Every structure is written in C-alpha cells, then in structure tokens.
Amino acid sequence: MQKLEMIYEGKAKKVYRTDSPDYYWVEYKDDATAFNGLKKGTIDNKGVVNNKLSAVFFKLLEEKGIATHFVKLINDREMVVKAVEIIKVEVVVRNIVAGSLAKRVGLPEGTLLPQTVLEYYYKDDALGDPLINTSHIAALNLATPEQMAVIKETSLKVNDILREFLAPANIDLIDFKLEFGLHKGEVILADEISPDTCRFWDKTTGEKLDKDRFRRDMGGVEDAYQEVLRRLTGE
Amino acid sequence: MQKLEMIYEGKAKKVYRTDSPDYYWVEYKDDATAFNGLKKGTIDNKGVVNNKLSAVFFKLLEEKGIATHFVKLINDREMVVKAVEIIKVEVVVRNIVAGSLAKRVGLPEGTLLPQTVLEYYYKDDALGDPLINTSHIAALNLATPEQMAVIKETSLKVNDILREFLAPANIDLIDFKLEFGLHKGEVILADEISPDTCRFWDKTTGEKLDKDRFRRDMGGVEDAYQEVLRRLTGE
Ligand SMILES: Nc1ncnc2c1ncn2[C@@H]1O[C@H](COP(=O)(O)OP(=O)(O)O)[C@@H](O)[C@H]1O
Ligand SMILES: Nc1ncnc2c1ncn2[C@@H]1O[C@H](COP(=O)(O)OP(=O)(O)O)[C@@H](O)[C@H]1O
Ligand SMILES: [Mg+2]
Ligand SMILES: [Mg+2]
Missing domain, CATH: 3.30.470.20 (ATP-grasp fold, B domain)
Structure with missing residues (x-):
C-alpha cells in the first residue's frame, strides 16, 4: 500500500490517501490543543504513544467483536485505517x-x-x-x-x-x-x-x-x- | 379555599399554601427577567395576561386529556393549582x-x-x-x-x-x-x-x-x- 497526498490535517493527526479508495494512511502528530484550539502546544512523543495505544485498543475491540477502522500499524507514528x-x-x-x-x-x-x-x-x-x-x-x-x-x-x-x-x-x-x-x-x-x-x-x-x-x-x-x-x- | 402564607417567590410568580395540602394558590407578577436573571424589568399587566392565558391553555389541554395542575381562576392575577x-x-x-x-x-x-x-x-x-x-x-x-x-x-x-x-x-x-x-x-x-x-x-x-x-x-x-x-x- 502506498501513502499518497494528504487530504486532511486535523489538530492531532494528518490523513493521507492511499492507492486504494478504501484505505487512508494516518500520521499521529505531537501537536496538542485544548479548549477548542485556544491553548496550543507540543507533547513530545505523543504521536508515537497515541498511534501505538490506539492500535492496542482497536485490536482489542476487534477481538471482542467491535467493527473499527483499524487495519495495521505501519511504524511508530503511522497506521492504515479504513476510509470512512x-x-x-x-x-x-x-x-x-x-x-x-x-x-x-x-x-x-x-x-x-x-x-x-x-x-x-x-x-x-x-x-x-x-x-x-x-x-x-x-x-x-x-x-x-x-x-x-x-x-x-x-x-x-x-x-x-x-x-x-x-x-x-x-x-x-x-x-x-x-x-x-x-x-x-x-x-x-x-x-x-x-x-x-x-x-x-x-x-x-x-x-x-x-x-x-x-x-x-x-x-x-x-x-x-x-x-x-x-x-x-x-x- | 383560603390563601395562606407564601411558600415560594420565583421570578414570575408567587406560590402560597392554602387550607388544603393538595392545592397551591399562584399569583402572577409583572416582574420580568431574562438571561438567567441578568436582565430585570417589568412588563405592565404581564401577570394578568399570563394568568389568563395559562388558564386558557391548561383548560384546553385538560379537555384534550392532558393532566395539568390547573384547578380554577380566582381573579385576574391568581389561580389555584394542584400542589406538585x-x-x-x-x-x-x-x-x-x-x-x-x-x-x-x-x-x-x-x-x-x-x-x-x-x-x-x-x-x-x-x-x-x-x-x-x-x-x-x-x-x-x-x-x-x-x-x-x-x-x-x-x-x-x-x-x-x-x-x-x-x-x-x-x-x-x-x-x-x-x-x-x-x-x-x-x-x-x-x-x-x-x-x-x-x-x-x-x-x-x-x-x-x-x-x-x-x-x-x-x-x-x-x-x-x-x-x-x-x-x-x-x-
Ligand atoms: N478512518 C477515518 N477516515 C476518515 N477520516 C478519519 C478517520 N479517522 C479519523 N478521521 C478524521 O481525521 C481527522 C483528523 O484527526 P484529528 O487530527 O484528531 O482532527 P480534529 O482536529 O478534528 O480532532 C478528523 O476529522 C477525524 O474525524
Ligand atoms: N403546581 C405547582 N406546585 C408547586 N410549585 C409550582 C407549581 N407550578 C409551578 N411551580 C413552581 O413555582 C415556582 C415559581 O414560579 P416562577 O416565578 O416561574 O419561578 P422561576 O423563578 O423558577 O421561573 C417555580 O419554581 C415553579 O416551578
Ligand atoms: Mg481529534
Ligand atoms: Mg418560571
């Protein structure tokens, strides 16, 4: 699967197209915001922790029968998800x-x-x-x-x-x-x-x-x- | 039925006990408030209009099978209601x-x-x-x-x-x-x-x-x- 152009940058993640319309490539950032964007900052390594933890939680939920967008981890900061x-x-x-x-x-x-x-x-x-x-x-x-x-x-x-x-x-x-x-x-x-x-x-x-x-x-x-x-x- | 002591004064009405525990006596005021009490004023005759209109609406609703607290109008500004x-x-x-x-x-x-x-x-x-x-x-x-x-x-x-x-x-x-x-x-x-x-x-x-x-x-x-x-x- 290939990471193509970014389609959306949110407050905590960037979302990219892939070579399949069914999948997106998500990159977790260290950027942190609060109070509807009024407070801005960085939390070192947050992107890595949140990417890994989300993968852990989504895998667990899938095992328990919950349909999630999680497909696979790519590296410390990136995962592939179902496009929704x-x-x-x-x-x-x-x-x-x-x-x-x-x-x-x-x-x-x-x-x-x-x-x-x-x-x-x-x-x-x-x-x-x-x-x-x-x-x-x-x-x-x-x-x-x-x-x-x-x-x-x-x-x-x-x-x-x-x-x-x-x-x-x-x-x-x-x-x-x-x-x-x-x-x-x-x-x-x-x-x-x-x-x-x-x-x-x-x-x-x-x-x-x-x-x-x-x-x-x-x-x-x-x-x-x-x-x-x-x-x-x-x- | 007798109007006894006031038990509660709200922003728009005063509520009095009566000689029966089942009924209250309500007096509609001209006081007007808005924005959670920040704005205060008076609307001349509001108490009269709201008392009469409430009576009209409650009677209508009772006729249509809705249980309301309305019992009877006493005068222009007062009604008896079921105590709730x-x-x-x-x-x-x-x-x-x-x-x-x-x-x-x-x-x-x-x-x-x-x-x-x-x-x-x-x-x-x-x-x-x-x-x-x-x-x-x-x-x-x-x-x-x-x-x-x-x-x-x-x-x-x-x-x-x-x-x-x-x-x-x-x-x-x-x-x-x-x-x-x-x-x-x-x-x-x-x-x-x-x-x-x-x-x-x-x-x-x-x-x-x-x-x-x-x-x-x-x-x-x-x-x-x-x-x-x-x-x-x-x-
Ligand atoms: N599987 C998905 N497909 C499409 N968009 C998604 C998917 N998962 C999350 N998103 C969206 O990606 C965007 C970026 O995430 P994020 O940085 O957390 O945004 P936000 O600033 O809205 O919190 C959000 O709009 C989020 O709803
Ligand atoms: N039948 C009733 N029995 C007891 N209390 C009532 C009855 N009908 C209304 N009340 C209450 O009487 C109080 C006075 O009314 P109002 O002046 O509108 O008060 P508020 O300031 O809460 O808007 C309110 O707390 C209202 O909920
Ligand atoms: Mg978000
Ligand atoms: Mg009120």
Missing part, C-alpha cells in the same frame, strides 16, 4: 464526573456516577463542539436513528471492554470520546483512542495519566502518556 | 429554530425544523439551567425513566394541541418550555404557558408576540402580550 465518512457526532461516555460534566451539573470531579452518562457533541469546531441530543441529530440529519442505535450500543460495549482491559494495569477509565464513520454503508469506530481522548486515572492514587495534565499545566505530561503505554504494553 | 413537587427538568419543544438553538447548532432563526426538537434543561438557576440529556437525568436522579417517558409523550402532545389551537389566531408556535411535577405520585403538567414561556410569531408577518421583545429591547412588549390574549379570548 466521519459522522459529525462525538460520543462521550462517562463513568466518573470530570471536566465539563462537573461544571454542567455541579457535581465534584471524582464523583462516581450511579449510571453511565452518554453525551453527544456536534463535531463542529466553529460552534465549539456543542452538546446536542438525539433530536438535534435527527433534525440536523447527522445520522439516522438506526445508526445512532448502533453508535449508542457500541459505545457502551467499548466502555465495558476498555474498563476491564485497563483494570489490571491499575487504571480507571473516567470518560472517553469516540468518533464513528461510515465505511461501505456500515457504521464503524474510527479516529483514535488515547490519553488525548480518554481520562485515565491511577486506581490507587487518582493520579491523572492523560491530556488533563496538559490542559491544566500540571507538568509530567510526556511521562504520563509514556506510563500508560508502559502499563499496557510493557514498552 | 416540581421535577427539576425543564422541557423545551421546538418547531422552528430560534434563540439558543440558533447559537448552538448554527442554523438561522426561522429555519423550519424537519423534525420536532425536544430538549431537557436542568432547572438550576445557580448552574444557569444547562442543557442535559436523559442519561444526566438518570444519573442525577431527577426523574425515573418511566416519568421521562410520560414527560416526553405529553410534551409532544401539548405541541400538537397548542399548534392546532393557535393556527386560527394566525399564530405560529415556534417553541415553548414546560415544567412537570408530581402530584400524589402522578406526573402532571405544572407551572405556566404564556408569552414568557413560548415563542409566538404572527403567521403572516413573522412579528414576535412574546418575551423576545423584552429580551431584545424591541419595544411593544405590553402590546404583544395583550395581542395574544386578544386573539385567543377576544379580550
């Missing part, structure tokens, strides 16, 4: 209160949610990725009700699988964001699963092992990303 | 894009929605009444799934009934906010239905006949409220 038309809905699954949910509903960060919270955000940088619901999604025609049913069910399954996988590494999965896309008419899991898109807390100490260290200027950002990779792969 | 424990979820039903929805999803005000939009807001002034979804409602234990099913179904029915009722008065129902409460274990429609809580546009001219005239300093506020009452009751 991204559904403009970001799905957030939450087990413990953190970040915007703490502000929205006035519960302290760290509160265990008695029920899993599932949120949909309109993937639109200009609008600041606003919270929306299934009626907005239907009215805006972002996805069909049938597609949303698959997305909801898959997101909750991913939560169960990831939590079980992370527990022996002494990591709590606080929340995470997923993106889905359409590949040959089928809804599949796309984008990335990494410390950029998940909140990981050490089970014992509560230490943050994710992008919140960057968002909140906590220091130890690179080490935290590396630590997650180490705990999950030994690297 | 308010469910801390404000329901917004939208037919046409306006207000916060225009900002949230980037559609121009006046856009006809291809599907009815149904939104839930957490009724909490300190948090600014944030948008939430059914998973937040479950996690915060604001209502049971069974109660939410009743609330959803009732809200959509209210939309149909009000639109049909308003059409001959040449009024378009753009959107509206409902509050529900528990009375003897049953979910019933409570609060008010008025130009404070609905967007009413003249079908022909698009002229706003509601609180947006106050929010946006458009003038003619009192006349607009009066005009809705006149069109619906002849008064």
Whole structure:
C-alpha cells in the first residue's frame, strides 16, 4: 500500500490517501490543543504513544467483536485505517464526573456516577463542539436513528471492554470520546483512542495519566502518556 | 379555599399554601427577567395576561386529556393549582429554530425544523439551567425513566394541541418550555404557558408576540402580550 497526498490535517493527526479508495494512511502528530484550539502546544512523543495505544485498543475491540477502522500499524507514528465518512457526532461516555460534566451539573470531579452518562457533541469546531441530543441529530440529519442505535450500543460495549482491559494495569477509565464513520454503508469506530481522548486515572492514587495534565499545566505530561503505554504494553 | 402564607417567590410568580395540602394558590407578577436573571424589568399587566392565558391553555389541554395542575381562576392575577413537587427538568419543544438553538447548532432563526426538537434543561438557576440529556437525568436522579417517558409523550402532545389551537389566531408556535411535577405520585403538567414561556410569531408577518421583545429591547412588549390574549379570548 502506498501513502499518497494528504487530504486532511486535523489538530492531532494528518490523513493521507492511499492507492486504494478504501484505505487512508494516518500520521499521529505531537501537536496538542485544548479548549477548542485556544491553548496550543507540543507533547513530545505523543504521536508515537497515541498511534501505538490506539492500535492496542482497536485490536482489542476487534477481538471482542467491535467493527473499527483499524487495519495495521505501519511504524511508530503511522497506521492504515479504513476510509470512512466521519459522522459529525462525538460520543462521550462517562463513568466518573470530570471536566465539563462537573461544571454542567455541579457535581465534584471524582464523583462516581450511579449510571453511565452518554453525551453527544456536534463535531463542529466553529460552534465549539456543542452538546446536542438525539433530536438535534435527527433534525440536523447527522445520522439516522438506526445508526445512532448502533453508535449508542457500541459505545457502551467499548466502555465495558476498555474498563476491564485497563483494570489490571491499575487504571480507571473516567470518560472517553469516540468518533464513528461510515465505511461501505456500515457504521464503524474510527479516529483514535488515547490519553488525548480518554481520562485515565491511577486506581490507587487518582493520579491523572492523560491530556488533563496538559490542559491544566500540571507538568509530567510526556511521562504520563509514556506510563500508560508502559502499563499496557510493557514498552 | 383560603390563601395562606407564601411558600415560594420565583421570578414570575408567587406560590402560597392554602387550607388544603393538595392545592397551591399562584399569583402572577409583572416582574420580568431574562438571561438567567441578568436582565430585570417589568412588563405592565404581564401577570394578568399570563394568568389568563395559562388558564386558557391548561383548560384546553385538560379537555384534550392532558393532566395539568390547573384547578380554577380566582381573579385576574391568581389561580389555584394542584400542589406538585416540581421535577427539576425543564422541557423545551421546538418547531422552528430560534434563540439558543440558533447559537448552538448554527442554523438561522426561522429555519423550519424537519423534525420536532425536544430538549431537557436542568432547572438550576445557580448552574444557569444547562442543557442535559436523559442519561444526566438518570444519573442525577431527577426523574425515573418511566416519568421521562410520560414527560416526553405529553410534551409532544401539548405541541400538537397548542399548534392546532393557535393556527386560527394566525399564530405560529415556534417553541415553548414546560415544567412537570408530581402530584400524589402522578406526573402532571405544572407551572405556566404564556408569552414568557413560548415563542409566538404572527403567521403572516413573522412579528414576535412574546418575551423576545423584552429580551431584545424591541419595544411593544405590553402590546404583544395583550395581542395574544386578544386573539385567543377576544379580550
Ligand atoms: N478512518 C477515518 N477516515 C476518515 N477520516 C478519519 C478517520 N479517522 C479519523 N478521521 C478524521 O481525521 C481527522 C483528523 O484527526 P484529528 O487530527 O484528531 O482532527 P480534529 O482536529 O478534528 O480532532 C478528523 O476529522 C477525524 O474525524
Ligand atoms: N403546581 C405547582 N406546585 C408547586 N410549585 C409550582 C407549581 N407550578 C409551578 N411551580 C413552581 O413555582 C415556582 C415559581 O414560579 P416562577 O416565578 O416561574 O419561578 P422561576 O423563578 O423558577 O421561573 C417555580 O419554581 C415553579 O416551578
Ligand atoms: Mg481529534
Ligand atoms: Mg418560571
């Protein structure tokens, strides 16, 4: 397979065409942004960690029967994925209160949610990725009700699988964001699963092992990303 | 029935106990607020119009089989209602894009929605009444799934009934906010239905006949409220 011209550069990744219309070539960058692009920086080696970790998570999910865009790792920073038309809905699954949910509903960060919270955000940088619901999604025609049913069910399954996988590494999965896309008419899991898109807390100490260290200027950002990779792969 | 001590003063109404624990006595004020209390003012005679219009709407809905808190009008500014424990979820039903929805999803005000939009807001002034979804409602234990099913179904029915009722008065129902409460274990429609809580546009001219005239300093506020009452009751 050949890497051809770049078709899209996002905040964290570059996407390239390949010699097949069914596949894209993704390159993970060290660029980091937060607060809808207001904060910008670099996290050394983030691209490598996120590429490798996404591969680990996507392989695990495929084994458990979840359809993902992952095809194969190319090198430290690159993977081949199935080309999808991204559904403009970001799905957030939450087990413990953190970040915007703490502000929205006035519960302290760290509160265990008695029920899993599932949120949909309109993937639109200009609008600041606003919270929306299934009626907005239907009215805006972002996805069909049938597609949303698959997305909801898959997101909750991913939560169960990831939590079980992370527990022996002494990591709590606080929340995470997923993106889905359409590949040959089928809804599949796309984008990335990494410390950029998940909140990981050490089970014992509560230490943050994710992008919140960057968002909140906590220091130890690179080490935290590396630590997650180490705990999950030994690297 | 006797009006006893005031138990709650809100932004638009005062609620009094009566000699029966099952009933409250509501007094509609002329006070007007907007933007979560940031803007304050008075709309002359608003209390009278909203009391009378709410009575008209609640009676209509009762006739159509919707359980409401309305019992009877006492005078121009007062009504007796069934005492409820308010469910801390404000329901917004939208037919046409306006207000916060225009900002949230980037559609121009006046856009006809291809599907009815149904939104839930957490009724909490300190948090600014944030948008939430059914998973937040479950996690915060604001209502049971069974109660939410009743609330959803009732809200959509209210939309149909009000639109049909308003059409001959040449009024378009753009959107509206409902509050529900528990009375003897049953979910019933409570609060008010008025130009404070609905967007009413003249079908022909698009002229706003509601609180947006106050929010946006458009003038003619009192006349607009009066005009809705006149069109619906002849008064
Ligand atoms: N399999 C895929 N096919 C097509 N686009 C994808 C795929 N996976 C992810 N994308 C998209 O690639 C873009 C680049 O990713 P990223 O840098 O994370 O972007 P963003 O700035 O939107 O977060 C995003 O729009 C993402 O949705
Ligand atoms: N039938 C009812 N029983 C008890 N409380 C009610 C009933 N109907 C409305 N309320 C509540 O009365 C309060 C006063 O109304 P309002 O002035 O509109 O308050 P707010 O400032 O919350 O908008 C509100 O909290 C409203 O939810
Ligand atoms: Mg991204
Ligand atoms: Mg009110």
